[in-house]
Amino acid sequence: MTQIEEPTIEATLDTGPLGCGDLILMIFKTMRSIPPGGVLLVMAYDDGAAMDIPAWCRSTGNALLRADSTGRPARFHIQRRNT
Amino acid sequence: MTKLFINLTSGRESADRATVAFVVANAGLAAGQEVVIFLNIEAVRLVLPGYADEIAVAGFKPLKELLASYIENGGKIWICPPCFNGRGLDKALVPPTAIFAGGAAVVEFLAQGAASLSY
Numbered sequence: 001m002t003q004i005e006e007p008t009i010e011a012t013l014d015t016g017p018l019g020c021g022d023l024i025l026m027i028f029k030t031m032r033s034i035p036p037g038g039v040l041l042v043m044a045y046d047d048g049a050a051m052d053i054p055a056w057c058r059s060t061g062n063a064l065l066r067a068d069s070t071g072r073p074a075r076f077h078i079q080r081r082n083t
Numbered sequence: 084m085t086k087l088f089i090n091l092t093s094g095r096e097s098a099d100r101a102t103v104a105f106v107v108a109n110a111g112l113a114a115g116q117e118v119v120i121f122l123n124i125e126a127v128r129l130v131l132p133g134y135a136d137e138i139a140v141a142g143f144k145p146l147k148e149l150l151a152s153y154i155e156n157g158g159k160i161w162i163c164p165p166c167f168n169g170r171g172l173d174k175a176l177v178p179p180t181a182i183f184a185g186g187a188a189v190v191e192f193l194a195q196g197a198a199s200l201s202y
Contacts, residue, residue, distance in 0.1 A: 019164040019165045019168070019185055020163060020164055020165050020185030020186045021185065021186035021187075022165075023185065024185070024186055024187045046164050046165075046183075046185070047164045047167075047168075047174065047183035048162075048163075048164040048183040048184050048185035048188070050183075051161070051182065051183065051184035051185070051187075051188040052184060052185045052186065052187035052188050053187070055184075055187040055188040055190070055191040056187040056191075058191060059187065059190060059191050059194060
């Protein structure tokens with residue numbers, strides 16, 4: 001069986017009750033403190049996060065390494081783009 | 084397929100806006116467009132069971148019928164999560180035909196070239 005390597009997490013962000021644009025803005029601000037290639041773990045409680053965070057990653061070129069929206073908080077591993 | 088984004092902010096308090104938004108949305112589907120209606124502010128109530136049943140405007144089909152037709156033809160409904168939660172509404176009542184989606188999903192859809200209308 002292949003072992004899936006855990007991404008090294010540079011920082012963890014608990015977004016609390018934030019949703020919609022506020023949630024994304026907080027991720028955006030936090031990501032600026034992460035070095036290129038570093039991984040941010042986002043813990044989100046907003047029901048729209050499962051749509052919004054992947055959309056933000058696609059829009060900005062940051063890689064969504066893992067997304068688990070089955071529980072609360074939902075967990076997203078986002079790798080900052082290199083440039 | 085081209086895209087049409089319809090921003091709807093009104094519920095019962097402006098039956099005309101809610102109705103016409105779905106009329107245009109259905110026209111978009113009939114024209115082969117990928118259509119998203121983004122329910123925000125008071126419009127989030129439209130997904131609750133029975134809420135749309137009392138909305139009918141002269142000259143148009145009742146909103147209940149327009150909504151059913153929209154879903155039947157593949158229209159998508161996005162609900163603004165803070166608008167919904169801020170009104171103390173019950174998430175358990177949201178039908179599976181609607182999903183929660185916020186600003187980032189909206190921006191991505193628009194950036195993909197969607198034309199937009201707001202009611």
